[in-house]
Amino acid sequence: MIMNTANSFLIIGAAVLFILGIRLLSSPKTARYGNLVAAAGMLVALVSLHGPDGHFIWTRGWDLNYALIIIGILIGLATGAAGAYSVKMTSMPQMVALFNGLGGGAAALVAGLEFVKGLHMPLAPPWFIAAFMLFATLIGSLSFSGSIIAYLKLEGKLEKPLTFPGQNLVNSLILVLILGLCGWLAGWDTNPSAAGGFNLMFILALLFGVAMVMPIGGADMPVVISLLNSFTGLAVAADGFAIHNLAMVVAGTLVGSSGTLLTLLMCRAMNRPVSNVLFGAFGSGNTGASSVTGSAHQAVKPIQADEAAVLLSYARQVVIVPGYGMAVAQAQHSVRELSQELAQRGVDVRFAIHPVAGRMPGHMNVLLAEADVSYELLSEMEAVNPGMEHVDVCLVIGANDVVNPAAREEKSSPIYGMPIIEADHAKTVIVMKRSLAAGFAGIENHLFYKSNTRMLFGDAKASLNALVAQVRAG
Template sequence: MVELFSETVLSFVYLIAAILFIQGLRDMTHPRTAVRGNLTSAAGMFVAVGATVLWFDILRPEVLLGGLVVGAALGVGLSTTVEMTEMPQLVGLFNGLGGGASALVAGAEVFQLGTVNGGVIPADVGTAAAASGIVGAVTFTGSMVAAGKLHGVVTGSAIRYTGEHVVKAVLLLIAVLSGAYMIVQPGVLAGVLQGSMVPAYWLLIVAASVLGVMLVIPIGGADMPVVISLLNAYSGLAAAGTGFVLGNSALIIAGTLVGAAGMILTVIMCESMNRSLANVLFGGFGEAAASTEEMDEIYEGNITETSPEELDMLLDTAGRVVIVPGYGMAVAQAQHAVAELAELLDENDVEVAFGIHPVAGRMPGHMNVLLAEADVPYDQMKELEEINPTFAQTDVVIVIGSNDVVNPLANTDDSSPIAGMPVLNVAEAGTVVVNKRSLSPGFSGIPNPLFAEDNCLMLFGDGQETMQEVVGQYKENQ
């Protein structure tokens, strides 16, 4: 009776944790409630982990406490030291750690069951463990490569070689066959524990780990937002698989929520780029850089430069201004100067909005996070579908560090790598001012005819320094 009561209480606690997970995920769908959603989800995980630690005699209390202290210290350290511009790398790192942890826990449980049952494990547990091991290992190494690409320690270019798809197919086959061998051979684990054969599960892990690297290195930097989202989904699926191995309902629910949300977000990201997931994984942006001749043909004699002083004069007569942020703004850490300019314009009764493209930056919501950090009001952040119809009524558009997401070739050139990709139609505004360091192409590797349009002015320079100059000029002339 006591054991039954304990299991009932544990199930109820896990149900509370699941409700907190679901509510937290719901709150994360809007920037205004995202912080609350994050805290709610964290509370759910605290409840689930706490219940698991208290109910099950897993390790000695001092060992568990030590692990919790170390983990908490690392989490606090990362949250307080990592810059907002490096948040995509941190997300990739977290995805990888989640996948790796799932693979290790599933493997530990399989080997424990094998010891108890004389090398025989239930087919359902073995299947779940094999799936968790493959997905978790792929997530771990793939996420490490993705984080390396984002941080610049691994080249952001697509690394391709002859026979790459054959190599990946062979690695996947080895991993799957290792998992199948582990499941269908009743004496496999007993033999493993006696040291008489190669551990099938660890062969699965090795093959899947190499596969994770091989899957991500051929993908260019422009596709990293989609890759990060997909790997996030993988980490959730790996956790759900481990939940089935352990018979832990909280882990199953949490993993399923993360996996489903990640897959939905991946689909949305692909639609925002007008590309299929297969094209992202096996295609890639930026494989062929624009030639000097192509650049000269579009830009030579057609580029009009401007200055902070001229931009100030444009803003002085503007009634509506739209600011389009991009990865260049993140690199320059110009969000605070941009937010100050928007606040000054708003104080002078200028209507201000921010046009946010879904794939601007290095991860979904990257621009929203940076602007929120600079205290930009949430109601000023407009998604592509909402902002595009308003450009024709906009006096000045300021593009800061964006390129491909404002490239009109997406609408006019069917042979372009970004053909059909929904873009911000900034050229419809009265005047477009583009702040970039140079005329270099974006991740797609193609020139941008917007820069040569009659109503486009190029404001060359570092984003933060340039915007600070514009803010200074605007203050001085008010």
């Protein structure tokens, strides 16, 4: 690796800024600042960008490639900024999936170009460099195609998980084929036929990304996006190894390892091993059993907005449990209004956020923050559950699986053992929902049939506005 001293210092500086940035991102008070610090690290790394000959890339003369670089950066800047500023807060997870896919695609292209260039060299690079390029191509392209499938699923364009018998076997066969091709290609010579094998591997990797994500239900997309995010990080790190770019190795590895931990934390919150998320085809095959044992014959007790408003106004403690239904109904501003009205009447209002509520961990926090709810009112599941018996009214807005007592009571349930917000322990539970339909996991919710539960049917936003009006009038 040829590097001059100034360059080394710049890269060390960039690495420190990345680490500091991620660190600051982990506290609500400093998070925004942390993002800017990481962006500053990116700028420093950009300045330090040097070619394989050790010269700064920016000092080379103008030619077509240089012009293409500038144009490409500007196009990416324009589309990225347009996407970032136009996306609705409810569609945030999709946007992250899309950006992640683009990064994965770029990582695969960079590795592929480097590999094909190596085929025409008189002296082949050593096998481990080839292995890094193949790894980056494989992981980058499956992250690209997998992220696009995840995006389509979250957009609701591919609602149903696609499963067929022997699917895991077929997927394993594709993977074995890919790995076999990689093994053969890693021992490449200056062999022109290797290009054909490489292209085949590239296509199979794209296909594998699709095949891997297709059978996974929409409820598990957060885990998938987090996993693909860490995959892209690893692909970038492998690219960095292959082209001797230290900044890429450090940044890619940081993302790869922190992303892997984040994925595991998310799975732990759902009490499911990663393997179960990826290969379990959850929410498609095993829902039949629980609907048989479900309590469809029991009646639910509906409630009207005026009565619900009275219950809320005269409560001492109210806990609001938001879920994806709140996001869909765009009801976060109405929720904030209701909480303010109640607070003015002296009611102690808190929000209980389940770690996997919504389509992504933190999804609810982002939405409520957008609606100007102070993050100090937001409590995590562990903080709320012990005091739930003293809560007068627990208002569940569009949340379903995360408050389903089946996770505690019914051993045969697919979500058995998942930590839930114990809404049913409150004195009264008001569930706002459009219908009695099952949640994303496809399981019937026992909470709806409990004796202390009242169902407030209708669109969450309309119901909330009615509640606000009633509380204000009362």
